[in-house]
Amino acid sequence: MxxxxxxxxxxxxxxAADTITCLDSLVRLKGPQANIIVCDNHSSDGSYTIIKDFIIDSVRNRQKDWHGFHFFEFKENAYLSESALETGGRFVGLVRTDENLGFAGGVNIGIRIALRDPTMKYIWILNNDTVVDKNALFALVEKMNSNPEIGVCGSTLLYYERPTVIQAVGGIYNAWLGTTRxxxxxxxxxxxxxxxxDAFNLDYLVGASLFVRREMLERVGLLPEDYFLYCEELDWFHRMKRIAPEFKxxxxxxxxxxxxxxASTGANDLGRKTYSYFADYFYMTSRLKFSKRYFPYRYWLVRLATLGxxxxxxxxxxxxxFVLAIFLVIGWVPRAFIPTHT
Structure with a gap:
C-alpha cells in the first residue's frame, strides 16, 4: 500500500471556476505527494458536475501535471475504498453533501474521510478561492517536521488581485471588543x-490555509460546526490551547x-467594493457566539460594540x-433578517 x-x-x-483554478495549482506542487478531496457543499449552480467532468477529463486524458492522479467519487459517509488506497499514486476525490453544512461542516466531511486512512499524517485545509505557490506545501511540511509542538501551521496569505500585498499571516483577538486584527x-x-x-504569539490562523497534524485532530476534535461561517478557526484554536496546551x-x-x-461568500474586503448581507449576518452573529462561549464576562461589551x-x-x-446590528444589541432578531443556508 x-x-x-x-x-x-x-x-x-x-x-466551480475558482475550485478548478485551485486544483490546477495543486497538481503543480513540488515536494511530497498529496491526495486531494474536494467537498461540494450542496452547490445549487451545477458546480459538482462541472468539477467532476473537469477532473475526469484531466485524469483520463492525462492532461499536463495530472499524471499519476486517479479519480474517486465518495459518498458523504463512505469509507475510503481499498482501491483508493492501493492506486500506487495520488487521487483526487469528490464528495457532495446532502445540504449546505457551512464552512466547518463541509470541511469536516473531508477530514473524516482522510482520518479513515491510517497512514494520514497531515491535512491541508484550503479555501477554493486560493492559488498556491508550487513550494507552498513543501514549506508547510518542513515547518511541521521541524517542531512536533506545532498542531496547526499557517501560510503567508497574499491577495490574489494584488500579489505583493499581505492579507494575513495570522491574527490577534481582542476579547474586550470581539474584534480580530x-x-x-x-x-x-x-x-x-x-x-x-513568532507564531506562538498569534491567537489564530486564517482558515484559508491551515495545515493540521493528525495528533492535534485526535486530541482536540474537528472544527466546530455551530458557527456556519466565520470564527470556526478562532474557536478551534482556543479549544486547542485549553484542552491540548502541548500543541502550538x-x-x-x-x-x-x-x-x-x-469569493465564496460574495463579500470582499479589498477596498470594500462588494457587499453580502449573508456574510455580514454570520460575521456579526459568530463573533457574539464566540465571545459568549469563551469570554462570558465580556460578552455584554462585545454586544454593545456591535453598535459600532x-x-x-x-x-x-x-x-x-445596520438594522441587524441594532437587533443584535437588543438581543432579538426577526426571522426575516435570518438568511437561509442554501
Missing part, C-alpha cells in the same frame, strides 16, 4: 518581514498562498446590516 500521508481538503460552494495585513510582502513573526500554532513564511478573499459595526454599515449605506 502506498503511503500518501498528506491530504488536501478543498471546500466548494457555487464556485490580521498581523501584517495590508503590508507589502517581504520575506524578511514575514520571517520575523505555527507559521511557515515560505508557504505562499494567493487568496481571492470573499452597525454605524460603520450605515456609513456604507448597507441599511439591512
Amino acid at each position: 502506498p503511503i500518501n500521508n498528506i491530504y488536501i481538503i478543498v471546500l466548494n460552494w457555487n464556485g 490580521h498581523v501584517l495585513g495590508q503590508q507589502n510582502y517581504a520575506a524578511e518581514l514575514c520571517q520575523s513573526i 500554532l505555527g507559521y511557515a513564511p515560505e508557504s505562499l498562498v494567493y487568496h481571492k478573499e470573499g 459595526l452597525g454605524i460603520n454599515r450605515l456609513r456604507r449605506h448597507q441599511f439591512r446590516s
